[in-house]
Amino acid sequence: MSTGLSDALRILIQWQCTPNQALAILKLDPDQPFPEVLSDEQCERVTFVLNIHSDLGTVFDDPEDVYGYMSRPHDDPYYEGKSPLELISTGDVTLFERVCWHIDSMRVL
Structure with a gap:
């Protein structure tokens, strides 16, 4: 299993993600959730998770906010x-990109 996938799974757990959500978010096959080689789309999704986590660490000082932001519903x-987690759990990569972009934009506010 790649280091990026391991890191993304660890982050998803900290976001209070369920196993089924993690499979949908990373587009993993339930019969083989730890592939030796990731597809291009799976690599992109892992990168989104890592970037969101990094951005949240830049935006927030409190670890509760860094890890809780994704699982909390927002009035925004x-x-x-x-919650952002609900949106990215749909598996729709376009929604995933939008959430990633939105969180990235929070860094400049």
């Missing part, structure tokens, strides 16, 4: 009352 119209 961008999230429509849902």
Whole structure:
């Protein structure tokens, strides 16, 4: 298992992600959740998780915020009352990209 995948899975656990959510987020096969080689899309998804985590660490000082942000529903119209984790758990890579972009933009506010 790649280091990036291991790190992404560790982060997803800290975001209070369920196993089924993790499979959808990283586009992993339930019959082989730890592939030796990741597809391009899986690598992209791992990168999104790592980048979101890094950005949250830049935006927030409190570890509860760094790890809790993704699982908390937000009133922000961008999230429509849902948590970012709910959105990225749909497996839709476009939503995943949008959440990543939105969190990245928080760094400059």
